[in-house]
Each structure stands twice: as C-alpha cells, then as structure tokens.
Amino acid sequence: MEIQEIHQKLEKQCASDYRINEIILFAYPFRRVRINATVNKSPEKSIQQIYSVLLKTILEGYTKEDDLIKFLGLHKEDFILRELYFLRERGFADLTSGNWIVTDQGKDFIKDNSILKILEEEEFEFLFDTVSNEIVLKEFRLNSQKDIENKLSSEFDFEHKSPEILNDKNEQLSDIYKRQNNGKAYLVDYDKSKILFDKKECNDYYLIEYIPRKGKENELEPFIEVRNFDKEITLEKRITKVLSKKYPAILYQFSNSERTALAEIEEDDYEVLDEFQTSVTPQTNISTTETLSVWETQAKFEEALKTVTNKILIESPWIKKATLNYIQSIENALGKGIAVIILYGIESNDEHHFGTIEKLRSLERKYSKSFHLIHLPTHFQNKNNYQMTGTHRKLVIKDDEYYIQGSFNFLSFNKKEGQKIANEESILINNKVIDKWKTVIKEYELDDKILDGKQKYGG
Known part of the structure; x- marks a missing residue:
C-alpha cells in the first residue's frame, strides 16, 4: 500500500x-x-475418557485385574495394565493385596478430567524483542x-x-508458553x-x-x-x-525532516551573536569577524573539515543523519593524526540519530587517541556537575586559525540550497582563537591532555 x-x-x-x-x-x-x-500437558480427551472409565469400573467393584479385563472385553496383552500402573504412578489409583482401589485424587479426576497433567519434552519457539x-x-x-x-x-x-538472552525470563517464558497453548499446558523447566x-x-x-x-x-x-x-x-x-x-x-x-522545535532560531542564539560582535577587539587593518549566511556557514564548515591541519572542535546539540555527510572528511582528518573533538547533547531535548552515533563510536574505537566523542549530559554527571545539563551552543574551532559560532546546527542541519529553511546566521572570528580553546577546555572540565604535543594551543 x-x-x-x-x-x-x-x-x-x-x-x-x-x-x-x-x-x-x-x-x-x-x-x-x-x-x-519440559512442559506439563493435559492428555488427549480420548485417553482421559479411558482413564475415567477404568476408575469408574474399579469403583463399581471390579477390583481384580482379571475381572477388569473381562468386564471391559480386553486381553492381558492390551494396554490396560500399562494404563492402570500409569494411574497408580500419578496417585489416582492404588493396588492393595491384589485389589485395585481408587484414591481421593482419582475420584476428583472422575469429576474433572483436566486435573491430570503429563510431563513431556518438546521444542518451544518464541521471539525476543x-x-x-x-x-x-x-x-x-x-x-x-x-x-x-x-x-x-x-x-x-x-x-x-x-544464555544471557534468557536471563530473568522465567516468568515471561511461562506466560508466553501458557498463552500459546490456551492455558492447557504449562512450562515447567528449560535448559x-x-x-x-x-x-x-x-x-x-x-x-x-x-x-x-x-x-x-x-x-x-x-x-x-x-x-x-x-x-x-x-x-x-x-x-x-x-x-x-x-x-x-x-x-x-528515521526522519530527515527538520522538526519545528529544532529549526527555530531561539533568542539566546541572537544574544550569543551580539556578545561576540561586541566583545572582540578589532586589530588595525585586520578583519577579526565575518558574518556568514546559512549556506556560507555550511560551506565554511565543510571546508574546515577538509583543510584542518592540527585540531578541530565541533559543538552541536544534536547529531542527526546530516552528520553522515561529514563522516568521510572526519575520518580523513583522523587518518592524518588530526585531533577531532565532538561535544553534543542537551538533557531536555537529547534526540539523536543513533545509527549515526554508532558510526561515530566506531571511528572513536578505531582512532581512540585522537577522536573524542563526548556526550555532555553524561560527561557532566560523571564530573558531578549538576549545574550543566548539556549544550545549546553551536561552535566550531579550527586549528588556531578561527572559530565559528551562531545559530547554525552543524551536525543536524540537513537542507540543500533552494529548499525552505529558517534563517540562520553565524559569526566567524579569527581573533583570540587560542583563548577560545582554553575557555572551552576549562568550561567543560575536559582533560587538558585531550590535545597532545603539536595539538596543544599555539602548536
């Protein structure tokens, strides 16, 4: 359909x-x-009726084996003796001085055939969610x-x-087996x-x-x-x-679409822009800031991943399928020994594309010394920092060359030029970049050894 x-x-x-x-x-x-x-089952109705007839015949006074066989029109070679001893094993009948008697449990069986259960071995198939x-x-x-x-x-x-699949699953397995057999059989044990x-x-x-x-x-x-x-x-x-x-x-x-909650430009994004526009002290004849549009920010980010020579930090609240567009560039950088740090996550809206997260974790395992994928809500908990719950900041720091900050979601924006978008704006700053590295490392209580040797600030 x-x-x-x-x-x-x-x-x-x-x-x-x-x-x-x-x-x-x-x-x-x-x-x-x-x-x-190992399951506990009720016998077929036909055999239940035979057991009932045998017990009723004994109650009528036919207590000797020969009398029972003669009355029922059977021969000694027939199954009757086997079934009588089966009833004895189950406690429904007993043999005393050569006479068969019906026990109280046997009398209950005559009233309700379903009380007889037989242990059997069988294969049981189910699904594990x-x-x-x-x-x-x-x-x-x-x-x-x-x-x-x-x-x-x-x-x-x-x-x-x-065997771990079945750990603590006894009750669930019993319930499922009972449902599968409409309550007529029960799971006793399994290996x-x-x-x-x-x-x-x-x-x-x-x-x-x-x-x-x-x-x-x-x-x-x-x-x-x-x-x-x-x-x-x-x-x-x-x-x-x-x-x-x-x-x-x-x-x-699953979804590639930008959700409304994530596409909106929030007021604090504009406050961030204002803060950086006013806090940077211009140097003579040097342009220290540059305003970037949505598409210029996206292009600059792609360029930064491809041209980084030493270290790069990416901070973005959400990791979505959009990140897949940059996986190859990230791996190329890691292959050259470049340090890549990704900071992500926000406790109140911690929504990510887990397939992409897994790809990044795979890279982290492969390049454990130079790739640091840090989920900030977990990081802050481990640091016993309960004031910080994650990040809403969008930041890229490339080498000691420049950093970009604004409202652009670097790892979740998945639009192409020509599509409808919410307006975004970023500021590229090439002044006091080393100070920015130090601020972020200190602010997030990152291990100062996260950048070694030439990757250190100013390296």
Whole structure:
C-alpha cells in the first residue's frame, strides 16, 4: 500500500484536533529463538475418557485385574495394565493385596478430567524483542524488506545462542508458553545453556506521528502509533507502547525532516551573536569577524573539515543523519593524526540519530587517541556537575586559525540550497582563537591532555 493511501485511510480515523504529520515504514528487530522445554500437558480427551472409565469400573467393584479385563472385553496383552500402573504412578489409583482401589485424587479426576497433567519434552519457539528486552509470542510470520532504509537499532544484543538472552525470563517464558497453548499446558523447566536455534530477524511496521492542528498546539501533545504492515493497517499496541516511551527521540532515527522545535532560531542564539560582535577587539587593518549566511556557514564548515591541519572542535546539540555527510572528511582528518573533538547533547531535548552515533563510536574505537566523542549530559554527571545539563551552543574551532559560532546546527542541519529553511546566521572570528580553546577546555572540565604535543594551543 502506498504512503498516500495509508494517509487517506488513517486521516479519516484521526481525531478532529489532530493531523498526521509523518508516516515512516521501518523494520523492527527481533531474534527468533528455539529451546528444549519440559512442559506439563493435559492428555488427549480420548485417553482421559479411558482413564475415567477404568476408575469408574474399579469403583463399581471390579477390583481384580482379571475381572477388569473381562468386564471391559480386553486381553492381558492390551494396554490396560500399562494404563492402570500409569494411574497408580500419578496417585489416582492404588493396588492393595491384589485389589485395585481408587484414591481421593482419582475420584476428583472422575469429576474433572483436566486435573491430570503429563510431563513431556518438546521444542518451544518464541521471539525476543531486542528493543524492549521482552519475550514475545510468535503469533505472526516475520517479514521484512531487505532494502528497507529505516531499521531500528537493537538495544539488547548478545552473542549467538548466548544464555544471557534468557536471563530473568522465567516468568515471561511461562506466560508466553501458557498463552500459546490456551492455558492447557504449562512450562515447567528449560535448559537455557542449550539454545537450539537463534536468528536475528526483523518485521516491518509503519510509524505514524500525529500532531495537534493549528491553534491546538498549547492544549494537546503530539503522539505516535505503530501500525501493522497489513491490509487494514491495524494498530500494533505492544510496540506502540514500547516506542511511545522513546518518542520523540525515536522519530529522529528515521526522519530527515527538520522538526519545528529544532529549526527555530531561539533568542539566546541572537544574544550569543551580539556578545561576540561586541566583545572582540578589532586589530588595525585586520578583519577579526565575518558574518556568514546559512549556506556560507555550511560551506565554511565543510571546508574546515577538509583543510584542518592540527585540531578541530565541533559543538552541536544534536547529531542527526546530516552528520553522515561529514563522516568521510572526519575520518580523513583522523587518518592524518588530526585531533577531532565532538561535544553534543542537551538533557531536555537529547534526540539523536543513533545509527549515526554508532558510526561515530566506531571511528572513536578505531582512532581512540585522537577522536573524542563526548556526550555532555553524561560527561557532566560523571564530573558531578549538576549545574550543566548539556549544550545549546553551536561552535566550531579550527586549528588556531578561527572559530565559528551562531545559530547554525552543524551536525543536524540537513537542507540543500533552494529548499525552505529558517534563517540562520553565524559569526566567524579569527581573533583570540587560542583563548577560545582554553575557555572551552576549562568550561567543560575536559582533560587538558585531550590535545597532545603539536595539538596543544599555539602548536
């Protein structure tokens, strides 16, 4: 079904005060797991009836084996003796001085056949939700397009067939097995050290974002739904609940669009510009400041990454897909031994594209000595600095040559010239750059050794 068709269908069901803002097809990660399980089952109804007849016949006075066999029209070679001893093992009958008797438990069984349970070994297959860390009933066939662009990242991952998958999962597994068997069988035990099958798989869903209509923004909150990839686009309640707890951050893993909250130019951005325009002391015949437009800022940032020779610092509240445009330049710089420092994150609005974060973390592992990816809310907590919760500042310092500061989001702006944008402006300053390095290092309590040797200020 096309996105437009889905929009039309769901728009009709939408509450009058809301409208659909975005529809995103995405793949949700699971692991399909199979284990050996010991289960407690009710026997088939036919065998239950046979047990009931045997016990009722004994109660009627046919207590000798020969009498029972003769009355029932059977032979000694038939299964009757085996079943009588089975009932004895289960406590429903007993043999005393050659006579069979029915126990109280056997009398209860005659009234209610379902009380008899039999332990069996069988294979039990289920799904492990790698986002919510839950065991899920395998009641649908997993189906995902291989080339789907938006794939949700797993938050809980383990080695293949690792017993850790089942840690603290006894209650969940028991509930799922009971549901799978409509309450007629129960999970008794399983060996988590011998997982039979374990495979990473995905299932496709639609993520629907609803936002208040114009005039209702201050009264109502936006929300999301997850819909199944079926003809009726039915609501997937469980995953809706899981992802709603992560909204709106979850949306930024998929969406390229600039959200309103992130695109607005806030007043403090202009205050920053005013502060730097008035605080820099011009030197004779030297231009120390330069005002840059949106596109000039973007171009200058790209140029800085490509021409940096020593060290570069990038401070930006949000890391989005836009950062992917600069990954290669960052790696090229790191390959030359250039120090790259990225400061990001703001506690009140800590929303990032986690796929991009992972790519940066991969670079950090590869170039551990020169690449420093610092999530500021976590950094401040580790420093026991509870006054600072992150950054809203947008700053780039290139070598000891210049720094750029203003309202431009260096790592989340993902527009191209010609598209509609909110106006942005930055200031390029080439005066007192070494002092700026020192201020940032001190302000954020960064390890002074973060820049070694020639990378030191003035190096």
